[in-house]
Amino acid sequence: MKSPIHISIAFGDAILPVIDCEDGYKRVPLKPISDQIGLDWVSQRRKIKDNEYLTNRLGLLLVGVKPYQNPESQGEKAQYCIRVDRVTAFLNIINPLKIRGMGNHEAADWLEAKHSEWDDALHHYETDGFAIKESQDARQLINTLSQIDRIKDPTIKRIAAQKANAAFAIEIPIGNQQGLDV
Known part of the structure; x- marks a missing residue:
């Protein structure tokens, strides 16, 4: 018999189990996130649980969670969990x-x-x-693409696109598309 795979993600010093829920969303326990930031858990739970909008927005559910340190254990503890894709939304209300x-x-x-x-x-x-996530590489790529877009001569534009493809490991289409040189 194969043992199930348990997935966890790190948030600061906390390791959060990722729980597949019946509604198709993956969720993480909210208390360790709250604790990591230094928030009062009881207040945070009440703020979300007592607010229908936040409950729905964050996808708050009471879920049985296996202990983080021993995922093979038989017992589970009920914990309030939010959708993984809503952790940012939770942090944004703090x-x-x-x-x-x-x-x-x-x-x-x-x-x-x-x-x-x-x-x-x-x-x-x-x-x-x-x-685009801001970084020096992203700004340089955006600047380069903007410059290539302003080039009128198709031959020069093609050469610039080839160089950008090589420099940034991207694939700007090069050639004739819909009767136009690109």
């Missing part, structure tokens, strides 16, 4: 000033940086139709 006021400056700084990054990404997605 006020970094409150975290800093509780003395956890490192978590507050990290959370403020994440909020700023997510706000910028959402703005780019809403205004440009896409968002």
Whole structure:
């Protein structure tokens, strides 16, 4: 008999089991996330559980979770879990000033940086139709693609695209498409 595979993800110093739920979503326990940031778990649970919108948005469920350290054990403990793809949404409703006021400056700084990054990404997605994680390579790629797009001469454009493909390990289509040189 094959033993089931148990998947976990790291969040700070916490290891969170990833639970496949009957509705098709993967979920993680919320308490370790809350604890990692230094939030009062009872207040966080109440804030989400007593708010129908947040319960639905985060996909909050009471789920039987095997102990993290011993996934082969028979017992389970009921824990409130949220969808993996909603962890960011949960973190986005936390006020970094409150975290800093509780003395956890490192978590507050990290959370403020994440909020700023997510706000910028959402703005780019809403205004440009896409968002790219900011890095030196991403900015350089965007700048290069923008320059290639402005080239009018098809031969020069083709050469620039070939060089960009090689430099960034991408595949800009090169050649004739719909009767136009690209």
